[in-house]
Amino acid sequence: MRYKCIIAAAVLFVGLILPQALFAQEDAEVPDSLLAEVQLEPPPQPVVTEGVDRPNDNGHKLTVKWKYPEEGVDLIEGFEVYRSMSPDGEFQLRGQSPADYFEYFDIGGVDKSDPDYMANDEDYYYKIVAIGKNGVSSESEIGGPFQTSGQVFHTGKIPVLIGVVIFAFFTVYFISSAKKGKELYVRPLAGIEAVDEAVGRATEMGKPILYILGIGTAADIATIASFTILGRVAKKVAEYQTDLIVPCYEPIVMSIAQDVVRSAYLEAGRPDQYNDDMVFFVTNAQFAYVAGVNGIMVRERPATNFYLGYFAAESLILAETGNSIGAIQIAGTDQITQIPFFVVACDYTLIGEELYAASAYLGRDPLLLGSLKAEDWAKGILMVVFLIGVLTVAFGWDGIRELVRVNL
């Protein structure tokens, strides 16, 4: 108790006495600096040289640059940057820059309502103030007018544009050649071939099938790929008249999944077998969803579990619980960090790209298979570029990196 009292007293002392001491010091300093102002020389003047619009943006930003004599740098604390819309208007402080840095990137607001708003294609004037260490400062002449503007084409993204064009070309080409009836070979994927077997097994055992779309939203392509596979699985399920359980993590995903499953039952000629209770919403929180799905697994005891889509840390909890109930498990995700857990705990795993290919495989639709061919060509080209890259780097030419550099 006494110990606490001492601490309290110490805190009180430090809290009350010390600030006073500090403020007292500051008070004492004021006359000094006032004196200094009268006697001391101002630092050299900065000279505004240019105001450059940043390329490849929507405007509203400008880099203002200035010159400053080298001997002045040690005399100043830094610069202050002021801006106005007319040379004799009121100048507003925009920001500071350190003493050895002679440019300032002025980021204006994009919205007209923003007090910070900076219009495109209008004149702006700048003034730079060097703040002397002695408290005296000196102003530059007014620089300007400078303008900022938005660009129509982003030149830094040319490699990306080329990529889009090449890829789109391949895709359209192979799809159209597939349309003409050209046979395309695709190698077998174990995970895909197991789908039919897995549905059949559940039917034999009289147990349901659990289909998990992951914890992605409709903004994840993996989820959308999973819808296609769900459509196939649901059609098989409808034909075999097995039960299907699709617990969803996100309401939009649930809505789409309901449409997909309903259509699949329709396609299989059993629209009466479908009801909306098959596809339902659990919750939108990662681990609460896992808790719910775990409960479903141990109580409904599905014979087959599908985990296809976007997964995070919950992957192993699901897969291990599924394993403990003896279900056949088919997984696939584009989350690199989670693939190892599925590989370890599931019977079949679609690794990354295979998840996207699966929809084409299951459809056996020539159009979709055509796009697989396009992917392979892109891979082939990339491998050739890698090879060229390695060879040219070996001969000391670094150009390939420059060619593919994306400047954002």
Add this chain to the structure above:
Amino acid sequence: MNGNGEQKSLVERLQFIDRRIIFLFIAVAVVLPLLFGATLKEETTPIVQELFDFIEHLPPDSRVLLSFDYGPTTAPEIQPMADAIVRHCAERDTRLYMMAIWATGHNLTGSTIEETLKPEFPGYVYGEDYINLGYKAGNQGLIRLLFDDFKRMYSTDANGTAIDEFPMMQQIKNLKNFDLIVSFGGGFPGIKEWVLYAGDPGNIPVGGGCTAVSAPLLYPYYPNQLVGILGGAKGAAEYENALITKYPAYGKKWMGGMSLMMSQAVSHVVIMLFILFGNALYFILRAQRKLETGGGE
């Protein structure tokens, strides 16, 4: 399968050992070291030592910005780092500016102050030596704004007191006024965003502490863009080791990272023993089968 249970040998049955036995072993492996307060020393590696040395060479009254960018789920890994670095900074008499770009970080800032800073450094005065600025939304956009104008976003501290009333805030105009930024937490937004939106453009030293999982994603930024990184419990324990080496008084103190490492080591060993055990059974079984079939194939 279950019907011919009697015919199975012991080895065969052990192969499919009830997983609850494994669970029990793991639980014991984690809990026992905790109960006995056992700790494990970790030799400090350069990536951790450099951050330590940087803080060690900060002059008194240097300004250190600590951003608590993690949540309760990763706190077991990251809290020991925050404690160790707060201790070290306080030993060096630096000024601590604590903030969070994760909403969940706010509570953790508070508990770091209440449980580590206040009891161990009673001389530290709020508003002069340390301040809790609280959480602000905006992710990397917030960092960008702070980079230009700190007080525009932080006009008050976490308790709503106007920022200009604190003596230690008077010299702060923007992020460039800080001598070091340390971000705790490797998620998004986190260390990477601090590097990209503050450290790189402003040439401000940035250090970080993150979970073991996200550490490999950050190693590429060291040493050019990051002073040092504490990766997972191991990184925390390494920093604590450096701290004890320099300030031996901490040797008597309970250290979160080192205690975590003991549980880690024991449970890793348990998992490895199970793997070895399973493989041994597998090979015994295979040898037996070969004998039974005559091994002629």
Add this chain to the structure above:
Amino acid sequence: MKRTVPLLITFIVGAVLILAEFVPHEPFGNFGEDFSLYFDIIAVFAFLLGGGNLIRVHVTKVQRKKKDWPFSIVTLVGFLGMLAAGLLKIGNPDGIQGDVAKLGSLFNDLYMFIFTPLQASMFALLAFFVGSASYRAFRAKNLDATILLVAAFVILLGRTPFGLWLTSGLEGSLSFLQIPNLANWIMGVPNLAGQRAIMIGIALGVISMSLRLILGVERTYLGQDNE
């Protein structure tokens, strides 16, 4: 019409966003952000569907006295209680103007007392499952499984002091064989190569899938509507 309009919407939206990526000029430059914001807002509308579905599922369970129906009451009470606390900002120190998750509000209390420990505990189950999964799966049954096992084992060993202790005899030019060094090398080199190959494959899959969606080749997500 019912089928073509959605396909047309997907095509136009997708194509405009791709175009916008290369046009920084207003208004195109902001399309990406704007559309993402629209997406977020539509998602909140969808919560009505989700919440409605949740209530329907559990009320039906209670009405029909299905298995475990009393627990459905727990869900409903938790859901409606939390919803009221959050939407009405009950007990919020700053009243209706306060941040919904303000410290001291009932909403935040429920989050801290119920949500957080449950979440952390579910997450912690992983520690047990990594154990059971590695016991079962890491068996040297064939070459692939053996490689998986050895890589995992070296990394596990490298994370404990025993790794260094076992191999500290390997010095000088053999020091790269010390377990911690070996573990770092595996993480930094073959692991990196594998991850990069997977990553490139995924990128191609995403690009191709996106194109198929925009071109209307892939249309399962729309279902059928000749019902």
Add this chain to the structure above:
Amino acid sequence: MAARNIAGYVVLALIVIAFAISVVLKGLLLTVGAFLTLFIFSFLYKDNPYYKFAEHLFVGVSAAYWMCMGFWGTMVPNLFGKLYPPMVGGVLPALKDNPAEFHMVIPLILGIMLLMRLSSKAGWISKWALAFIVGTTAGLNLVRYLRSDFIQQINNTALSLYVTGATGFDLGATVSNIVIFIGVMCGLIYFFFSKEHKGAFGVGARTGIIVLMVTFGASFGYTVMARISLLVGRMQFLFGDWLGMIR
């Protein structure tokens, strides 16, 4: 059956008593957290009513949590606040004087379209909203992945296969770079779909699988540490904060 019921009630009674004692000694906050933690962990033994309770509570509370966050965090400021700022003046005074952004009527219309699916007649119109969402996803992801995960990788993989350091030829770095290069190439070969994995191509694909297996094993082993840390955190809570047995 009767014996099991009785046992069940005994367990329930014990838990209630323990809960009450804990509330008195440690307060409600810690007690609720500790018991919910134990309920979740009980799942490791087997499914039971206590896990069911925790699970159902978690589902209900979390679903409402995200709905409230979505309402106050997105709907009010970003839809109502932008469409007609004076409307939210009562809850977000800061936004009151902002000008209206009329383009926000688009998500409003799409949101209402989505809700139309509740009607059996106009349900088809919800697909327009879904089509918009899918189009956005496709458009945004295509360029993003092409840029960062495809083209950018050329830069990362164009490594020197003959590395010289300060002391001349660097064997270690050279071997590493060669392994990375071959690993990436073979990994890509594995992902070829339209070519049979036979001959030299088959060897490449086989090597690719081996590289992938190393990747999976290593990533798995690496993650164990983070997972154990989580458990340590929970155990510190149970044995330290709650039971006071640590330190």
